[in-house]
Amino acid sequence: MMSSKYGQELQIEVSGASHAPTIEIVMRGIPAGVKVDMEEVQAFLNRRKGGQNAYSTKRAEADTPHVESGLDETPKGFITNGQPLKAVFYNSNTRSSDYEQMRYVPRPSHADFTSYVKYGDSMDRSGGGMFSGRMTLPICFAGAVAMQIMEKRGISIFAHVASIGNIKDDSFNPVNPDPNSVPRKEGYFPAINKSARDRMVGYMTACAGDGDSVGGSVECAITGLPAGVGEPLYDSMESTIAHMMFGIPAVKGIEFGSGFKCGTMKGSECNDPFIIKDGHVATETNHSGGIQGGISNGMPVILRVCFKPTPSIYKEQRTVNMKELTETTLTLAGRHDPCIVPRAVPCVEAACAIAVYNLLVKYDEQQEKAAIDLEKAQEGDNGAVHNIESLRGQIDSVDTELAALISKRMDLAGQIAEEKVKAGLQIQNPGREAEVLEHVSKVAGFEKGTYVKEVYKSLIAQTRKYEEDF
Numbered sequence: 001m002m003s004s005k006y007g008q009e010l011q012i013e014v015s016g017a018s019h020a021p022t023i024e025i026v027m028r029g030i031p032a033g034v035k036v037d038m039e040e041v042q043a044f045l046n047r048r049k050g051g052q053n054a055y056s057t058k059r060a061e062a063d064t065p066h067v068e069s070g071l072d073e074t075p076k077g078f079i080t081n082g083q084p085l086k087a088v089f090y091n092s093n094t095r096s097s098d099y100e101q102m103r104y105v106p107r108p109s110h111a112d113f114t115s116y117v118k119y120g121d122s123m124d125r126s127g128g129g130m131f132s133g134r135m136t137l138p139i140c141f142a143g144a145v146a147m148q149i150m151e152k153r154g155i156s157i158f159a160h161v162a163s164i165g166n167i168k169d170d171s172f173n174p175v176n177p178d179p180n181s182v183p184r185k186e187g188y189f190p191a192i193n194k195s196a197r198d199r200m201v202g203y204m205t206a207c208a209g210d211g212d213s214v215g216g217s218v219e220c221a222i223t224g225l226p227a228g229v230g231e232p233l234y235d236s237m238e239s240t241i242a243h244m245m246f247g248i249p250a251v252k253g254i255e256f257g258s259g260f261k262c263g264t265m266k267g268s269e270c271n272d273p274f275i276i277k278d279g280h281v282a283t284e285t286n287h288s289g290g291i292q293g294g295i296s297n298g299m300p301v302i303l304r305v306c307f308k309p310t311p312s313i314y315k316e317q318r319t320v321n322m323k324e325l326t327e328t329t330l331t332l333a334g335r336h337d338p339c340i341v342p343r344a345v346p347c348v349e350a351a352c353a354i355a356v357y358n359l360l361v362k363y364d365e366q367q368e369k370a371a372i373d374l375e376k377a378q379e380g381d382n383g384a385v386h387n388i389e390s391l392r393g394q395i396d397s398v399d400t401e402l403a404a405l406i407s408k409r410m411d412l413a414g415q416i417a418e419e420k421v422k423a424g425l426q427i428q429n430p431g432r433e434a435e436v437l438e439h440v441s442k443v444a445g446f447e448k449g450t451y452v453k454e455v456y457k458s459l460i461a462q463t464r465k466y467e468e469d470f
């Protein structure tokens with residue numbers, strides 16, 4: 001079985017293959033009523049297109065999405081209708097004959113050998129089949145849609161070529177990456193530093209001229225993400241992004257923030273000091289790459305993805321014949337990218353968009369639940385206010401009765417005092433007082449007895465004072 005689904009909240013499922021008639025994607029979880037700018041989607045897909053320069057494959061395809069469901073064309077533009085969003089891409093510029101020589105002779109480091117072992121002869125591996133870089137086209141479609149939705153809430157995702165071979169571009173400012181530092185144009189090699197860009201393009205073109213390929217890396221920034229996104233332990237921000245990212249063929253590594261460099265640093269160098277910026281908690285540096293404990297901390301998420309050199313090269317390579325179990329050599333025909341990295345830039349952005357969208361839906365659900373809980377708690381407070389008011393009412397009635405009874409008791413005590421005076425007896429009777437205190441303490445019970453006794457002591461004293469005063 002091939003696993004071609006990703007995500008829960010925003011689920012994507014891809015099907016088709018490089019040289020099949022079509023490649024399809026179904027997106028589930030896009031809400032109804034969302035406007036999708038299809039021209040922007042197409043512009044995004046065009047950034048991934050091949051056939052445009054000396055350092056990409058000569059295979060040229062229209063890469064136009066044919067939307068079969070989930071989107072209605074209205075006078076206001078394309079609006080989602082809540083149904084699964086299905087897009088189909090037609091493969092027209094195929095040359096399967098290029099791949100006949102490789103039916104049983106796998107390209108070193110491509111998926112030809114492993115897919116043959118796992119899926120056998122039945123799988124169509126021409127053009128790389130399901131393992132082709134072309135399968136990132138539907139990913140870019142889904143990513144472009146997800147990105148448009150997230151951009152409306154201020155979340156931006158942008159990437160550039162960070163390195164080709166040993167030539168490095170400038171890095172994003174980790175605490176404030178600039179989305180305008182790299183023009184997002186079709187056919188444009190997306191690098192920040194012009195001189196590095198020229199050297200990288202020169203090196204790729206030279207490798208291509210030599211029939212070889214070269215690897216490199218992409219740096220991506222996600223800005224505008226609130227703190228609190230990510231579901232540790234196992235659906236953390238890093239694992240969710242990495243899971244999606246490794247669905248892009250040729251990805252060999254991913255690092256967040258200072259990544260592997262953290263392993264060379266001291267805590268005092270690597271820790272990101274907390275500061276208050278514009279009334280919010282922020283960090284002064286961003287070695288964490290905007291993620292701590294698998295949860296976004298509100299700083300830009302910065303990550304780098306490493307791509308291996310394109311496995312299909314035109315130099316003679318040692319390989320085997322899988323059917324005959326003999327060693328042989330392979331010199332490829334066909335059209336290939338001498339370097340995957342420039343075309344992979346929008347793929348990395350798209351993978352981030354799909355992963356982050358999934359986590360954002362969970363985050364929103366939690367925020368919504370927290371708001372409901374808060375409302376309930378406030379309702380609970382109002383309930384408590386009602387209770388207090390009702391109990392106070394009961395106390396008021398008890399007090400009305402109690403004050404009248406105390407007053408009555410004082411009158412009775414006064415009458416006794418008068419009788420004592422008449423009889424020439426002593427008014428104070430400590431024995432009788434002790435008897436009263438014992439009695440009321442028993443009536444009040446074990447817990448409250450002592451307290452009631454004290455109240456009665458005071459009552460007896462006040463009664464005496466009343467008798468003296470009047």
Ligand SMILES: Cc1cc2nc3c(=O)[nH]c(=O)nc-3n(C[C@H](O)[C@H](O)[C@H](O)COP(=O)(O)O)c2cc1C
Pocket residue numbers: 057109110111128131132133134136248249250251308310311312335336337340343344347
């Ligand atoms: C945008 C893109 C374009 C690619 N183009 C090619 C190509 O032209 N030739 C090739 O051999 N591999 C190409 N690949 C890489 C292979 O698909 C990949 O190396 C292969 O499926 C084996 O998978 P793995 O490298 O992840 O192990 C491309 C990958 C991407 C993302």
